[in-house]
Amino acid sequence: MGLIDHPLTFIVxxxxLSYIVFSRxxxxxxxxxxxSQHGCEPCPKRxxxxxxxxxxxxxENIVNKNERKMLERNQERFRQMGVNTYLTRMLHMPMITTCEPENIKTILSLRFKDYSFGNxxxxFAPLLGDGIFNSDGEKWQNSRHLLRPNFARDQIADLEAFDxxxxxxxxxxPRDGSTVDLQDxxxxxxxxxxxxxxxxxxxDSLRMSEDDTENEDAIFARAFQFAQDDILTRLRWNALNFLRSNKEGEDALKICHTYVDKFVEQAIRERxxxxxxxxxxxxxxxxxxxxVKQTDDKERIRSELMNILLAGRDxxxxxxxxxxxxxxxRPDIWAKLREEVAPLEGRLPTYEELRxxxxxxxxxxxxxxxxxxxPGNSRYAVKDTVLPIGGGAEGKAPLFVPKGTIVTYSPYTMHRRTDFYGPDAAEYKxxxxxxxxxxxxYLPFNGGPRICLGxxxxxxxxxxxxxxLLQEFSKIESRDPNGGKWQEGLTLTVCSGNGVKVGLTPA
Ligand code: HEM
Incomplete structure (x- = not known):
């Protein structure tokens, strides 16, 4: 008797089968x-x-990314469908996309515990380890507890160092009005x-000359940039990332870790x-x-420092x-700003004056x-949960969110909603x-328990x-190669795709 026709096989x-049917x-x-308890209705748009x-x-996303129109076209999707919350799918993952403040408040605050960061x-882990920006649950709480007091001081920023x-x-x-890229x-x-x-x-990269590229600090700055961009590549490859050979990425990680470890060890020794x-x-x-006053766990300190560098630099x-x-x-705005700084008469501002x-x-x-x-972010539902808006024909009823759904939200689109900001919402005013x-x-720094610390x-x-800059220069003039039409430079954050090419006139 073979295994297939053994009576025990049928029983097992x-x-x-009964277990699967029963649990389903x-x-x-x-x-x-x-x-029914929450009055949820299906989302009308997919x-x-x-x-x-x-x-x-x-x-479509690949095309939009290559044409540097990801944000604009994401906004257009909402407009095309005439809703603020819709369903979609990305590989095996069901997704809900929203630009509804009530939904975002629910994800980030009211039902915070129903979500994690997901995949x-x-x-992020190879560069950031288990630091604050990359952990959930108890680990995140520990990180937040460790770091928060360091940001709680009123005057966290050192103005002398900035100067x-x-x-x-x-x-x-240049002081002769020739073009410079301020973004760089x-x-x-x-x-x-x-x-x-x-x-x-x-x-001290601003101290270095163009060809001073092989000192330790310059090598670190390049490696950190590479490792950071590599996070985005890993996010895109997702579950298939293991198929990618990535020697340069591994080298960059080693450089970053060794560089930071040196300062951690030195701080521990000094302490x-x-x-x-x-x-x-x-x-x-x-x-x-x-x-180092709070912990001597070197790896932990290194991870937290990396996390904050990533969160705060770009x-x-x-x-x-x-x-x-x-x-x-906008020369008119520049002139108004210069009026505001004029009472300083060229001296450095104090913290209070800045505020x-x-x-x-x-x-x-x-x-x-x-x-x-x-401009965009997401959370992963770790249990069945509910969003207050997005269900029903009018999109006004609660919406069921099954466990395993990714909810993405778009501050970019939300910040340009004409029902909140008026018909000129797209204008800089x-x-x-x-x-x-x-x-x-309005949510540039996120909200709820994970609101930006910096x-x-x-x-x-x-x-x-x-x-x-206002004190140093009386005029600024755009030399944008695209005639002043902003183009998207989207990585983990968004800046201008063409840099910020300007000419400045000394005051
Ligand atoms: C204009 C500048 C900044 C913006 C727009 C910004 C925005 C944000 C946003 C949207 C998040 C939430 C990310 C998420 O949960 O998915 C965040 C988190 C965070 N930011 Fe910022 N940030 C800025 C600057 C900084 C700076 C300068 C620092 C540190 C020096 C910093 C430290 C952090 C940290 C540590 C977190 C993680 C908080 C947590 O998960 O509990 N940020 N930031």
Whole structure:
């Protein structure tokens, strides 16, 4: 008697089948119950036409990405379908896409525990390990607990340090009005200031000459950029990533880890020596020193530092770049900003003065509205849950979200909704902030328990750099190769695809 016709085989197969049928029926009944309890209705709109893997959407996304029109066309999808929440599919994953503030508030805050980051972990882990930006649940709570006190101080940003880096940046800006790419300089400035803030050692890329490419700091800056871009490639390859050979990526990771480990080990050694000698604590605020006071787990400290460098560097540079792209096109706004900084009479602003510059704040807000630096994001439903809006013919009823669904949300589209911001929502118009008091419909820094920790730091740095440029230059003129039509440069964050080419006139 073979295994196939053995009576035990039938019994085992029968039991297995009954179990599967039973659990399916149970799941169906539980879900039916859940749906009726919450008054959920089906979502009326689906974007993908190919129903199994959603190839049509994948192909469309590739074209949109290559044509640098991903954000614009994502917004167009909502408009075409006439809804703010729709269904789609990406390979094996069901997706809900929304630009509805009530839904976003539910995902990020009201039903925070119903969601995780999903498969983002695998793509980010090689560079970021288990740091704050890449962990969920208890691990994330531990990270947030470790890091939050370091951001809680009112004056987290060191204006003197910013000014040192600013002065180096200034040397790269021609004073004869010839063209310079400010975006390139902003990215150098923010890696220099962020590494000083985090490691107590700056990459000082603004100090280097064009051909000074082989020193340790320059090698790290390149490797970090590569490793960061590689996260995006891993996200795109998704489950098939193991098929990709990636020697350059592995080398970049090694370089990044070795570079940061050196500063971690040094900080731990110094801490131990200070304790042993009973020396008083340094009253200067140094991020890495604060971390080693709380833990001596080297890998953990390295991961957290990497996470914050990733979270804080491109974001602030992109905010500055996106804003200066607009300022260069608007001499009237530049003049108004210069009026605001005039009372300083050329001296450095204090932290308080920066905070009180109302028009500057409007300009920053407006840039983060028209071009939110993190323009899209997603969460993964770890249990059956519900969104308050998106179901039913009118899209106003609650919507059932089965476990395993990815919910993506688009601050970019939400920030351009004319029902919130008026018919001129797509325009850069700082004056609109005179009366705007938005809630969840304005979300550049996310909301809920995972709200950005570095918001204050970023706004202070961006304000400081802007004030200093306003003090140095009376006029700015756009030399954009695309005639001032903003083109998308989308990676994990979004900046201008053509850089920020300008000419500046010294004051
Ligand atoms: C304009 C600048 C910035 C913008 C627009 C921004 C935006 C964001 C957003 C949208 C998130 C949420 C990501 C998610 O949960 O998927 C986030 C998280 C975070 N940001 Fe920022 N960020 C900026 C600058 C910074 C800076 C300068 C730092 C640090 C120095 C920083 C540190 C963090 C950290 C640590 C998190 C993770 C918080 C958590 O998961 O609990 N950010 N940021």
């Amino acid at each position: 197969a029968g039991a297995l 029926v149970q799941l169906y009944l539980n879900r039916r119950n859940f749906i 974007y993908n036409k190919e129903p199994i893997l959603g190839w049509d959407v994948i192909k 983002r972990y695998l793509a 040192r880096h600013f002065k180096l940046m200034l040397k790269h800006i 300089l902003f990215f150098k400035l923010t890696i220099d200031s962020a590494t000083e803030f985090l490691f107590n050692h700056s990459t 131990q020596a200070e304790k042993a000698a009973g020396m008083p604590e340094d009253d200067r605020y140094i991020f890495i020193k604060e971390l 974001t602030t540079a992109s905010l500055l770049s996106n804003m200066f792209f607009h300022l260069a096109l 009180n510059m109302k028009y500057l704040k409007w300009c920053l807000n407006e840039s983060l509205r028209t071009h939110p630096v993190v 700082p004056e609109r902030w005179e009366n705007l008091r938005p809630g969840w419909e 918001q204050q730091y970023a706004l202070t740095e961006a304000s400081f750099v802007t004030v200093r």
